[in-house]
Amino acid sequence: MTQAHILIVEDDPDISEPLAGFLRGNGFTISVAERAEAADEVLAHDDVDLVLLDVMLPGEDGLTLCRRLRAAGGPRIIMVTALSEPTDKVAGLELGADDYVSKPFDLGELLARIRAVLRRGPIADEEPRRPGAEPVLRFSGFAFHPHRRFLRSPAGVRIPLTGAETDLLLVFCQNARKVLSREELIKLTRGEGFAISTRSIDLLVSRLRRKLAGDDPLADPIRTVRADGYAFHPEVVGE
Template identity: 50%
Template sequence: MSAEQNFLPPVPYALPMVRPHILCVEDDAEIAQLLADVLEENGLSVSCVGSAAGMDAVLGRGGVDLVVLDLMLPGEDGLSICRRLRATSAIPIIIVTARGEQIDRIVGLEIGADDYVSKPFNSRELVARIRALLRRAAAPQPATTRERGLAFAGWRLDPAARELHDPEGVRISLTSVEFDLLLAFCRHPGRVLSREQLIELIHGGAAGPIERSIDVHISRIRQKIEADPRDPVMIKTVRLGGYVFTPGVETA
């Protein structure tokens, strides 16, 4: 991240009275300080730690709204941390990596990260992605009467509580991006949606996952709702078209 990128003026944004708390897990002290400066200049509260142990200590005190997680860390690496966090929490996670291989980014998304940025990155982009995730995770819009409950194939999606329940009534954990994608499908059943349309539906033109990451998030949704994720029947791939949600959807 260049000095020029880090001294961009803050992006205008209407923040709530309580500043969102961002936890940056980054072992490079200089980069951590630059991150803290950029985020604080943009109205966010920031804690920086350099290891998994430090992260666990801050999370244990509560009040963290989003984690910015570097992949290259001493001891427990970022991918392991991400997998562990996602097993117990739906907290938004943005992974940051200096690695050039696309596979690291895809693996991070597959194990539950909501988004990623690569070093060197533009500070405006990082701030925009953080805000997009915070808006969805912390401030969902009230459900309309039509959307108080959406049912498909025995499953129930609750837009107000942002919860998914299986046919036995068990709550299934979804990341914020996974929930928004499934909600978009439920709002447009039987319609072929391209990757670009899905990005627009869940982000409204704001910063968000790149086109390739949509495939990874959909793969994770299939693992949670399909009887056989390798042969999906509810979220089908349409060659050269995108995806189509096949079940009928009713108001629950």
């Protein structure tokens, strides 16, 4: 089985060196870059499956690099940073990160997060659908491609989704017309023990709503159930 290649983008060697050793000991191929420019060089020459990306980098910061990588359809990304406010976490996820781990972190937890993200597979470029390819979920005129992380609007417009938005919409589609509490949404989208606040879920729902309904509240497919959570009310049909 081919070893997954992880790129650690971290300017503090006291963090990157022991982390690299730990991950190599768990069967991964590891590269380390201290700045965005060095990360670009690695990505240009090697196939990288996942980037562990610090936010506070010298020069180009991690959030800007995250945006660039996702726009180019780059590898999976886990933000690893000392910024721990819910709005900071949501900002990273909204820019396309697949997960977010706060410093100081437990190595065992980080390893579990890495394996969970890698199980999602690579981010595929859009291509014509083939027999046996990923399912397409349809609702209210939208076509949702969860593996390729985008929506096709009723007007045919392609709407890109971040990893967090994709996970949330997929959970809604799989549980259409059910009321899900904020705690259930955290568990279903991020897994057991994920340190994200219910306020972060509210912010993420708000961002997803804007992509689904724009400024038209009548077109909003997500209903807020006071004191209980959210319900996705359209009928969902899979192909």
